[in-house]
Amino acid sequence: MPSPCDPQHAPAGDVGAALMMIDSRLRSIYDEKDEIxxxxxxxxxxxxASLDPEGIDDLLDGACTLIYMYMRWLRMAYEDHDKDPVEYVIPSLVATMRVMPRSFPPEVIPTMVGLVVAAGTGLSPNLWRKQYGYWTEEELTPLEATTFLLADHINRLTEDHDFATRLITEALCRADKG
Incomplete structure (x- = not known):
């Protein structure tokens, strides 16, 4: 029986804008300026500031699409080594979230982990989240930070600070051609 959270039913959102925000954060950290x-x-x-409610929804959906794409890549990478990506990604993600209480208040950690687990098991993170209502304001920064942490995880695995951004950019280019 098909899941209502099947990615084929999920809007992709504004992946380009979400990627721009994540890439800016990555560059600020890697350049050791610790600021954009x-x-x-x-x-x-x-x-x-220019986003209307529909634009905000598109940006949120874009961030969830990034989470899905990053977890899909991580799933393939870990499974190539007979490892479960959830087993290797979630503990370090939660540990990082717990030491960042300004970005991750304790009450949002289960939701952010749920997004990653949903994506890691092949479900759409945005459709999984929508089961519980609309995004709260308290979840917006943690959503961006979760996306950033997954991108950084990929970059550290590949030892390439641009790999996660390039991964998405190349996928978008292939989608435009197809």
Missing amino acids: DPEQQKLIDQYA
Whole structure:
């Protein structure tokens, strides 16, 4: 019986905008500035301020699509080594979340982990989340941070600071051609 959370029923959202935000965060961390370039931050802030409710939904769906795509890649990478991605990704993700209480209040950790587990088991994270109502304001920063942590996990595995961004960019280019 097909799941109502099957990814084929999920909107992709604005993956490009979500990727731009995550890539900016990654670059700020890897460049050891621990802050986004002020011009880049200004552009992100202007973009975010220009979003209407539909645009915000598209950005949230885009972030969930990134989570799904990252977990799909991680699932394939870990399974190539006869490992369960949930077993290897979730413990380090939760440990990181717990030491970042400003980004991850304790009450949102189960939701963020649920998104990753849903994606790791082949379900759409955004459709899984929508079962429980609309996103709360308290979940928005943790959603972005969860997406960032997955991208960083991939980059560390591959020892390539641009791998996660390139992975998505190449997938978007293939989708445009197909």
